[in-house]
Amino acid sequence: MTDLLDIRNLSIRFKGKRTVHAINDVSLSMKQGETLALLGESGSGKSVTLKALLGLLPPKRTEIKGAVHVNGTDVLSLSGKALQRYRGGEVSMVFQEPALALDPVYTVGHQIAEAVMRHKGLSKADAMSIALDMLDRVRIPSANRRLHNYPHELSGGMRQRVMIALALACRPRLLLADEPTTALDATVQVQILLLLRELQKEFGMGVIFVTHDIGVAVEISERVAVMYAGQIVEEGTTREIIRDGRHPYTQGLLAANLHDVARGERLTAIPGAPPALETRPEACSFAPRCPYAVAACRADLPPVICPSERRRVACLRAEAPMAAE
Amino acid sequence: MLTYLLRRLILVLPVAFGVSVICFLLVQIAPGDPLTAIMPVDATAEEQSAMRAAYGLDKPLPVQYAIWIGNLVQGDMGKSIATGRPVAAEVFGAVQNSLLLAVSAAVIAFPIGIFLGFLAGYFRDIWIDRAVTAVSIAGVSVPNYWLGIVLVIIFSVNLGWLPSMGAGPGGSSEWQWNWLHMRHLILPAVTLAVVPIGIVARTVRALAGDILTQDFVQALYAKGMSRADVLRHVARNAAATALSVMGLQLGYLLGGSILIETVFNWPGSGFLLSNAIFQRDLPLLQGTILVLALFFVAMNLIVDVAQAAIDPRIQRT
Numbered sequence: 001m002t003d004l005l006d007i008r009n010l011s012i013r014f015k016g017k018r019t020v021h022a023i024n025d026v027s028l029s030m031k032q033g034e035t036l037a038l039l040g041e042s043g044s045g046k047s048v049t050l051k052a053l054l055g056l057l058p059p060k061r062t063e064i065k066g067a068v069h070v071n072g073t074d075v076l077s078l079s080g081k082a083l084q085r086y087r088g089g090e091v092s093m094v095f096q097e098p099a100l101a102l103d104p105v106y107t108v109g110h111q112i113a114e115a116v117m118r119h120k121g122l123s124k125a126d127a128m129s130i131a132l133d134m135l136d137r138v139r140i141p142s143a144n145r146r147l148h149n150y151p152h153e154l155s156g157g158m159r160q161r162v163m164i165a166l167a168l169a170c171r172p173r174l175l176l177a178d179e180p181t182t183a184l185d186a187t188v189q190v191q192i193l194l195l196l197r198e199l200q201k202e203f204g205m206g207v208i209f210v211t212h213d214i215g216v217a218v219e220i221s222e223r224v225a226v227m228y229a230g231q232i233v234e235e236g237t238t239r240e241i242i243r244d245g246r247h248p249y250t251q252g253l254l255a256a257n258l259h260d261v262a263r264g265e266r267l268t269a270i271p272g273a274p275p276a277l278e279t280r281p282e283a284c285s286f287a288p289r290c291p292y293a294v295a296a297c298r299a300d301l302p303p304v305i306c307p308s309e310r311r312r313v314a315c316l317r318a319e320a321p322m323a324a325e
Numbered sequence: 326m327l328t329y330l331l332r333r334l335i336l337v338l339p340v341a342f343g344v345s346v347i348c349f350l351l352v353q354i355a356p357g358d359p360l361t362a363i364m365p366v367d368a369t370a371e372e373q374s375a376m377r378a379a380y381g382l383d384k385p386l387p388v389q390y391a392i393w394i395g396n397l398v399q400g401d402m403g404k405s406i407a408t409g410r411p412v413a414a415e416v417f418g419a420v421q422n423s424l425l426l427a428v429s430a431a432v433i434a435f436p437i438g439i440f441l442g443f444l445a446g447y448f449r450d451i452w453i454d455r456a457v458t459a460v461s462i463a464g465v466s467v468p469n470y471w472l473g474i475v476l477v478i479i480f481s482v483n484l485g486w487l488p489s490m491g492a493g494p495g496g497s498s499e500w501q502w503n504w505l506h507m508r509h510l511i512l513p514a515v516t517l518a519v520v521p522i523g524i525v526a527r528t529v530r531a532l533a534g535d536i537l538t539q540d541f542v543q544a545l546y547a548k549g550m551s552r553a554d555v556l557r558h559v560a561r562n563a564a565a566t567a568l569s570v571m572g573l574q575l576g577y578l579l580g581g582s583i584l585i586e587t588v589f590n591w592p593g594s595g596f597l598l599s600n601a602i603f604q605r606d607l608p609l610l611q612g613t614i615l616v617l618a619l620f621f622v623a624m625n626l627i628v629d630v631a632q633a634a635i636d637p638r639i640q641r642t
């Protein structure tokens with residue numbers, strides 16, 4: 001069976017007033033039905049990665065290198081009708097702010113039906129009955145009334161449920177969830193997470209779940225990829241990452257989450273700030289903040305070490321147990 | 326929706342009352358005695374006061390107002406002092422002509438303005454946007470009576486293609502839907518359309534540009550919508566605000582075309598108004614202002630109701 005997702009040496013650079021090397025040589029693969037958490041602090045390139053998967057980056061200002069395949073389809077070469085069929089049909093996205101991601105002047109039912117009509121070629125009436133069914137599946141009470149509500153008539157949690165219903169209505173093989181709970185209240189966050197987990201089991205699609213919160217990553221996903229400065233610095237099963245996080249950045253994230261940081265809070269426990277990304281990294285990007293850094297870390301890109309199958313760490317010193325200098 | 330409509334209609338009543346009082350008082354404040362314009366210079370004091378009594382001008386103001394309103398609701402707006410003809414007939418004839426001109430200008434201006442605005446909003450910050458912005462600034466800033474005169478010089482005087490005066494052949498003010506009459510409409514309507522083109526283009530540009538940067542646009546693309554679908558969503562989002570701007574523009578076109586009507590000798594309300602002012606024709610002045618003001622009130626009501634009907638975010642209570 002072809003891999004669900006195969007990203008090879010993806011690099012993304014934004015041109016314009018300021019050059020940003022947002023993604024630097026990222027490779028990542030997922031099998032069918034796998035759930036992956038993409039973990040990293042603000043600005044590490046998580047959203048840019050997801051947008052690249054949907055071809056949503058502004059073409060004029062973006063330079064993309066590398067290859068992205070979803071179910072064998074070369075995503076970066078798609079355009080026109082083929083791209084429209086792929087977006088929302090093969091891969092769909094749940095956004096961080098449901099209040100902003102829904103069109104305020106159309107009913108939620110219409111917005112779901114619109115996508116169904118486009119992808120399945122159904123009539124409006126049939127599409128509306130699928131929309132209704134989807135609202136039921138995301139556990140929206142009295143769904144047939146809600147179908148005709150406008151987004152502003154729903155609560156934040158409801159709206160996110162609608163977003164999820166919309167994203168899943170055409171049965172995509174891959175769901176991209178970009179911090180789907182950050183904008184919500186703590187109790188609602190948990191409900192949405194549980195819902196996503198159930199729906200993933202029910203529908204069997206692959207999920208990339210972007211989050212700042214390692215606790216959330218553990219709840220929802222089998223695998224974790226940790227991003228820093230537009231690179232994936234460590235990847236493995238959730239268990240491996242939690243038990244045996246090898247990259248100093250991963251360890252920092254774990255320490256921050258396991259000790260004092262309350263769930264859902266932004267990660268600030270690692271001193272220092274991420275690099276500006278104005279140039280392509282030529283050494284370990286984490287070196288300025290790394291307690292284990294040695295001269296070699298600043299001289300060249302760190303090697304990628306593979307302690308076991310599908311497990312990677314991009315750190316010079318990941319092989320041997322580390323000690324601070 | 327129906328109760329909303331009813332409530333809005335009821336709310337219009339006090340506004341209409343206020344408008345009528347202001348129209349009435351405004352004319353009282355205006356300097357100059359209306360009688361001097363029509364009385365012979367050597368009229369005696371008795372003759373003057375007889376005339377004053379005949380027009381009811383000797384009674385106290387509240388009584389005059391009450392009489393005026395009382396007649397008004399029966400459709401009687403008094404008689405023009407200058408011509409002796411019923412004000413109602415004069416005003417409605419003129420307002421009809423103005424409405425024709427205003428609607429024609431709107432029919433030219435709104436589609437062009439919307440199209441240019443959309444174009445500029447979609448292609449923001451590149452040459453298309455700059456060109457549209459330049460056009461709309463020029464449209465708003467060029468004095469339109471001057472533009473009218475220039476068009477007359479080009480198309481009437483030099484080329485001789487279109488007439489420059491009146492609303493029909495031989496200065497007739499009886500409108501008919503035929504080419505002989507419609508020829509007369511072209512130049513004033515085009516002249517009048519220039520300002521609203523600029524204003525509508527600017528409004529729509531700002532709206533479309535703003536809406537296109539909102540997250541839901543990306544979400545629409547993300548679910549596989551085409552560019553045309555997205556533009557439809559943008560249009561629907563912009564509709565309520567664009568509509569209200571266009572409604573107000575139509576109001577301005579109707580009332581604010583005095584200069585254009587003068588340049589083109591168009592027998593409309595602006596034309597009538599300037600005549601009434603110069604001849605101190607109080608009843609005519611009052612009647613014209615009142616009808617125009619009430620039209621504005623009605624326009625606002627229509628815009629509000631239409632906005633509430635198409636935009637679910639507007640509270641219908």
Ligand SMILES: Nc1ncnc2c1ncn2[C@@H]1O[C@H](COP(=O)(O)OP(=O)(O)OP(=O)(O)O)[C@@H](O)[C@H]1O
Pocket residue numbers: 014020022040041042043044045046047048049058277
């Ligand atoms: N359209 C764009 N043009 C220019 N730079 C961009 C664009 N989109 C993102 N960037 C830059 O790319 C970098 C990565 O941004 P991205 O949004 O992927 O971060 P993120 O990991 O999703 O962070 P957050 O957790 O805050 O959402 C940032 O430095 C950002 O400023």
Ligand code: SF4
Pocket residue numbers: 247248249284285286287288290291292293294297302314315316317318
């Ligand atoms: S390569 Fe060096 S600087 Fe970079 S994370 Fe590893 S030890 Fe730290």
Ligand SMILES: [Mg+2]
Pocket residue numbers: 046047048178
């Ligand atoms: Mg993001």
